Amino acid sequence: MLLAVAKDDIFLKRMKIPIFSGIAFFLFQFLAEFLTAQEHIADVTIRFYDLTLPLISALLVLYRTKALPILGLFFLYSFFCHPLAATLVLSSQLLAALISQVLYYWNTGKRSTVSFGRSKLTPQRIGWLVCCNSLLYVLFHKCLQAHFDPASTTEIFTVQTLINLQWMMNSCITGIPFCYLVLRICHKPSWGLQYLRHVKATVKSGPPTLYLAGWGFLLLVIMYCLISENLNTLLFTDYSLLWLLPVMLWGTVRIGHALVAPLWVIILMLLGNYIDGYISIANTLTDANHLHSLIISSTTIFIFSLTIVGTGVMSARNLKYTQHISRLYRSEPHTGLLNFQALSMDLDKHSAEALCLIRCPELNELEQTYGVEFRFEFVKALSFYITKLLHCSGQIYYSPGHGLIVRLNTLPNIPVFYQSLRDFRFQWKEAILGLNCGVAYTCEKSLIRNLSAAIKQLNINSYISLMHGRPLSLSPTVPGDNIVESGIIRDVLQQAIDRKSLMLMAQPIVSTMLTAQPVMSLRGKVHYHEILIRLKTAEDKLIFPDTFLPLARKGGLLPALDITVIEQTFRFMQTRKDSDPDCHFSINLTPESLNQTDFLDNITTLFKKYNIAPCRIIFEIIESEFIDNDNVSDVLRTLRNAGSKIAIDDFGTGASSYERLRLLNADILKIDGSFIKNIIDDPFSYCAVKSFCEMAKLKNMEIVAEFVENEEIALKLAEMGIDWLQGYHIGKPVPVELAEL
Template sequence: MTTLNGEDLRTSRDDVSAFSALIGNLAVGVLRLDAQLRVVDLNPTAEELLGVARGTACGRPLGSVYRLLDAASRRLLPAPEERLAGAPPAGIEARLLRRDGVELAVRERFVPLAGNPAGGAWLLLEDVTELNAMRREQQWLAFHDPVTGLANRRALERQLEQALAAVRSNGLSFAFGYLDVDDFEVVTEIVGQAGSDDLLRQVANVIRQRLGEKDLLARLAEVRFGLLLADCPPERIKARAQELRRVVADSRFSWHQEEFSLGVSIGMVPVTGGSGDAMKVMAAADAASTMAWEESIAAHAFDADNSIDLSLAHKYGDLRWLARIHRALKKGRFRLYRQPIVPTVDPDPERAPIHEILLRMVEADGSLIAPGEFIPAAERFDLIADLDRWVVKGALARLAADDDERSAIAINLSGKSISKASFLDDVVEIFEASGVAPSRVLFEITETAAVANLRRARRFMNALRARGLRFVLDDFGSGVSSYGYLQNLPVDFLKIDGGFVRGLARNPVQRAIVTAIHQVASVMGIPTIAEYVENEKIRAALAELGVDYVQGYGIRRPAPWVEEAGG
């Protein structure tokens, strides 16, 4: 494409015919004007821009060919004759108003023909409509999410900074938090990326309808939204979070012929004068959202008096756990326990075909710490894969020394561990070095972990099943779409969520749920295990339903498997 600048025009002024040939190929509109600013000539691009034929424009005053509007105020600018009185103005950007009413964004520039005795000027008109649209789009994308149209992280952080300033200067009340759509990877597997984008837009619209004019909703990641609520004192935070959770849970979201129920986890913190900077507020909100997810409470609001302090982390997983877990790993201060899984109709723990392997931490004084205390911290501080490796190595070493070839073990694995590519390699290496028959080893993965890392979980499971190892899907029934993805997971046993089993003997709804889970598993040829079997009454009810295996305090409590495990 030929280009042109003012110097080209000046040096070409003595050869108008040659110059006319040159400007004919330009993508910029060029008009040659006489001393009275009448149009002498114009190139085809100028004809197209102005919407006027060359024969019509030539000889006419420039002001009668087009006018300009101020881009901001849309006020009519003075005619070119007035604007060029005296020194020519610098180039300007404005809205070109054609005689047929069409408007275009243009950049206008005059180049005087100073060396020409007859005077006159060249007028350059460049159509910047598309360029301006691209600029506007870039400016919009700088502060918005392209999928949902919501504000993005940059916009949210800017608003949070302003909210902190308002709190300090005016004492206003704000709340900040994160909202995560639960188990959305399953939905994406079903509807694809286009469908998941549309469903997220629907979720955003449902939430936005419950927000005030001063509230801000932003999309920060695939399934994470940010919330900044105005006029929200600390005592109202939990109620607002629960309200938003309810409105999502009560809504139905559809894509083509599919309809979905979705849930969200919400963690929120107050924005106060003692909140510190924006980074501390966001860190506290992230901790709150993780607590909401891990504790399965769906909405968590930190206490106003200690929300931004590290003492918050004590309930969630104090930073001191980091050093304690490291020390325990280094000094081998973990112990393996086991609990039998027995046939429901012949519950003899002495002849249990499978034992679930459990973990305890040993304090310096010899006291034991239950996994519920240190496992969340290990996951939070990215130590869980180290713990899982320790358990796998120690359990397989102990199993290799067991003379009973009929005994098998089930080892729990964290969802965070199986999401690490290197962990699969480590497990394969430990297993192959152990010499244990693959039929004696099972791994337990919770339903939540499998859903949260569906593709990686499937890859992990397929790789180990190809070597003869088996899998138990733990806590089945705790997710929102259990049946929808069960057929896509390569599992050998289904462990029914203990929350349904506990009340089975007295609660007809829970009995119906357990019945349905067992029937679906039976159709698929998957044996079922019921955990939390606390008494004979529950076991007998499970036997009536046909559940294959049972486990719990009513059968036998967990007991030490070995005093010193390898690792």
């Protein structure tokens, strides 16, 4: 049956029959009568392909009770203008169509009027509109004929009756969808145009033109053999009927049922009118032989029609599922927009004048406030807004990890486009928000073809665009080393953690007593070392913490990094247990590590594993609001009780430093180098360091001064009562294996 062109779940129950549709019904009925062929065999009329009953049934399917007036007029016309035999035939057809339509509507309900080709309705339509309709017609016709024409035969179970029944079923299964198509096009021509576009798209997406030409030529050859009266050759008999099925099935599957179904109706009309071409009574010995040939051919044709219809419906359903899966594969599930995979596929098929990336980092924060649904609704709204701005000159794609990507067919006025984006407002519940977006684009074809590299560079430039407040153009000359290096650094960092192969550096921290009087013999420790870390690439390039720590923080690797540093330090100390049994080290801990619930257990395990006395380790933590956390305080208290010392690093740079110093229980205070380096020339720095020292002494804390760069600073700090000095003047970081412990 004919396939639905579009989703017409909006049913046609309120449709009124326009005058043009009524006129089309009568004109098509006259044409159907003209095209209908029949034969009289043994005083019985055999009607071949007949579109009258399909036309009446299609009108009832389309308009239901609203079709009754026009059918009444049609009956009156036939009653007064046609002989009794024709009126009996029409009466049988009307009764059969009305009863089968009532049963069909009772079984299917409001969906009964939708376009043909729906797999869910096909069994009901074949059952009620084809089988029941045809059977009722044959029974009513026999009964009416026996009542009004006693001279006619009243026997029902005859070969002629079976032939009529099969041809009528053949007419209904193909003719009702065809008549429905014609009537609906007359009712709404725009729907007809949509149907033609659907046929065109189906044919265009089907086999190559050469295959289509070969199929059409083969079909013409078969039809020529069937309708030509040349029975001296086997090909010009009903033998050629057998070749119709594979040819039509191939067309149904490969070309589409929307085109093949009307074509099959035309073929059936020709087979009905030119039946003498392949079954001629002149070449049969008796009426029985001729009837036998007719019943075989009618059965064959009906089976062909049933197979073609079933194959068409199943093929259409499979095509629909395939298209649905393709849409899912090419679309982002939460927004329905085309995804990165679709962009890659489209760039392979179509050229692009430019590629533009639009990114809004603020979405991440707003998502935490309003929920994840906010992000998806914002993206959909912005996509719709951009579509209107571009006037169909571009296609929009969405990649959750990057943002909106626009494939531009023509390059718009980018500054105007950027300003329009800044004017966009998104309403979410009661809030109206304007989110600034970064815009980066490129017109370089070579860069667009290398999609992965292009997106990476566009991504980083979109951030720069957001900071500068203007769109940025990207060209192949723009270096992408930072992006590539970030990836390399992340990989090197992960491998160093997994293999426990961080490069440990040691920087000495020396007592001011040793600095002032280097020859004096002192009791207790006069120096210890702070552990610093570096990464080394395969090319022996050193990577410093200010480069890889932000990546570690972003990737959630800081806790693992701290544990790795501690374990590598303990392992080194174990190797020096004989030569340097009293060496001390200071190790930095990040707030992320201190907040881990299993951090303390891991530290305790490492102390025991490497047999390291806790008193030999100083843990440095950054002065921040994290150390006010109860869990962090418990961890620090436990470490101090075990024997380790706690140092507050970079003191003076955090908020509320004095208040925190009053409440904090620690052993060592490390003054940030920004105060130390200016202590000679800046009275404020001097007074700040002096006040830090006085308060630390009240708390019985030792003091370490960082960034000691020369002798003058070292002496000044010693005069102020600083306990320990650290900096390049004291000693530069060296690999821990080379440090003088």
